[in-house]
Amino acid sequence: MTLRADISSAYDEIVPASPALRSQIRILVGAERSAGPSSPHHGAWQRAIRGSVALVAALLVVLVVATLLIGGRVMQDWKAFTRSTPAQNQPSELALLEARPMQLTQLHADDLCPETPLNGPYVGSVPVYIAGGSSVSDPWGTYWYLAAVTDPTVTGLVLVRGQDLRTGQPVVFVGKWASGPVVGSDTLDGKLAPQHLDLLLDRRDPPLNTGHAGTFTWGFTAGFAAGASGCTGWQVDTTGYPTMIIVWRSTPGG
Amino acid sequence: MQHVLDANPLSPPLVGREKDFEDLILPLADSGYRLACAMLHDPQAAQDAVQEASLTAWRKLSGIRDRARVRPWFLGIVVNECRNSRRLKWVADVSLGLPAELTIVSAEDRILRGADLRRAISQLAHQDRVVVVLYFYLDLPLEEVAVVVRSSVGAARARLYRAVKRLRPDLEIQEALQ
Numbered sequence: 065m066t067l068r069a070d071i072s073s074a075y076d077e078i079v080p081a082s083p084a085l086r087s088q089i090r091i092l093v094g095a096e097r098s099a100g101p102s103s104p105h106h107g108a109w110q111r112a113i114r115g116s117v118a119l120v121a122a123l124l125v126v127l128v129v130a131t132l133l134i135g136g137r138v139m140q141d142w143k144a145f146t147r148s149t150p151a152q153n154q155p156s157e158l159a160l161l162e163a164r165p166m167q168l169t170q171l172h173a174d175d176l177c178p179e180t181p182l183n184g185p186y187v188g189s190v191p192v193y194i195a196g197g198s199s200v201s202d203p204w205g206t207y208w209y210l211a212a213v214t215d216p217t218v219t220g221l222v223l224v225r226g227q228d229l230r231t232g233q234p235v236v237f238v239g240k241w242a243s244g245p246v247v248g249s250d251t252l253d254g255k256l257a258p259q260h261l262d263l264l265l266d267r268r269d270p271p272l273n274t275g276h277a278g279t280f281t282w283g284f285t286a287g288f289a290a291g292a293s294g295c296t297g298w299q300v301d302t303t304g305y306p307t308m309i310i311v312w313r314s315t316p317g318g
Numbered sequence: 319m320q321h322v323l324d325a326n327p328l329s330p331p332l333v334g335r336e337k338d339f340e341d342l343i344l345p346l347a348d349s350g351y352r353l354a355c356a357m358l359h360d361p362q363a364a365q366d367a368v369q370e371a372s373l374t375a376w377r378k379l380s381g382i383r384d385r386a387r388v389r390p391w392f393l394g395i396v397v398n399e400c401r402n403s404r405r406l407k408w409v410a411d412v413s414l415g416l417p418a419e420l421t422i423v424s425a426e427d428r429i430l431r432g433a434d435l436r437r438a439i440s441q442l443a444h445q446d447r448v449v450v451v452l453y454f455y456l457d458l459p460l461e462e463v464a465v466v467v468r469s470s471v472g473a474a475r476a477r478l479y480r481a482v483k484r485l486r487p488d489l490e491i492q493e494a495l496q
Contacts, residue, residue, distance in 0.1 A: 066494075067454065067482065067485065067486055067489065067494045067495075068454045068457075070431070070432075070435055071435060071439070071450070071451075071454040071455055072454070072455055073432055074431070074432035074433075074435040074436050074439075075352070075355065075356045075432075075436070075451075075455050077432050078355060078359060078361075078436070079351070079352055079355040079356070079361070079364075080361050082348075082351055082361065082365060085347050085348070085351055085365055085368060085369075086344055086347050088365070088369060089344065089347055089368070089369055089372040090344070092369050092372065092373055093339060093372065093373065093376045096373060096376060096377075097336070097376075240362060271366055272363070272366035272367070272369075272370060272403060281369075283365070283369075
């Protein structure tokens with residue numbers, strides 16, 4: 065084998081398929097675009113304040129350094145504070161969201177799917193929007209590569225649970241943000257993936273993307289078992305916000 | 319598996335910058351992802367890096383005059399994002415990223431060889447690693463490699479030769495570059 069073939073083979077082993085990547089990029093760019101093009105005035109305004117912001121930032125740095133030099137104890141207290149806070153608050157915050165009652169109502173077979181109207185390219189509203197992407201099907205069912213966009217005001221947890229409104233089947237989640245009880249597993253993109261009942265987004269551990277003005281786009285994968293009607297209800301519970309229900313129709317005529 | 323792409327019938331027709339992005343940048347996403355995987359050895363971090371690079375490309379797309387140079391321009395942004403990602407995560411040790419299920423005995427030698435090669439490449443200097451991945455893995459011509467690493471073609475070639483000598487000291491350069 066040539067060096068080129070060796071290198072290609074070596075890297076191909078660690079590069080899994082990423083069929084949702086283009087969809088996720090479209091969603092990210094769509095979020096940026098729908099935030100509105102920045103006008104020339106906006107750019108000029110940004111440039112004008114950049115200098116003063118830098119000056120203020122520099123002064124702040126000097127202030128912080130001076131404070132730390134004067135009282136090393138401040139740092140110790142701060143460390144103790146930051147160490148204990150997440151450990152104490154995280155479980156109770158999640159438990160509070162999990163304890164919110166499910167509000168998804170079951171439909172009869174001949175009921176129309178009460179779709180949530182599109183809001184630009186998304187469904188939903190502040191604090192969480194959901195955008196559609198592409199899907200893959202296998203013998204278990206269909207997986208949709210979707211994205212949730214969180215508003216800048218979201219500072220804590222977002223818990224998403226889903227259910228087919230006609231069949232009552234739960235939506236399952238796989239991948240990075242999947243959480244909660246595991247109800248099965250399936251091979252997706254060549255990997256064995258546990259199927260969870262919850263999607264948990266923690267604003268304190270966000271994805272690396274930097275969407276417009278503090279929004280974050282969380283790519284996620286939702287699975288719908290074979291026989292799903294395509295009329296799906298999402299219950300979105302966010303710390304500091306009331307429960308939001310989004311009804312999403314994934315197939316025409318669903 | 320049956321793939322269904324872009325199920326969004328409500329999208330309006332693309333015009334202007336949207337169309338340029340769709341035509342010029344999106345087709346490069348896969349190359350960017352392979353490059354990022356090779357640099358980061360972490361598919362999730364690679365996806366994040368390519369998404370971030372795509373956003374940057376979207377913001378700066380109107381400034382692109384020479385469409386023939388879009389590929390090296392975009393891959394250069396991906397390289398920067400990979401570098402930022404590694405800084406953010408304080409990646410001191412490189413995970414080899416071997417999938418757990420790759421334990422088939424007959425393939426063991428090949429896998430070990432691949433792991434050794436990835437480890438050797440990961441120990442090259444950052445720019446040398448970029449040149450090796452672009453030239454050997456993404457099959458970019460040296461002229462484009464040079465644009466990505468912001469050097470002359472000669473300097474890129476020198477980097478490549480130096481890297482090849484470290485990876486395969488027993489090989490003649492011309493033989494290695496095949």
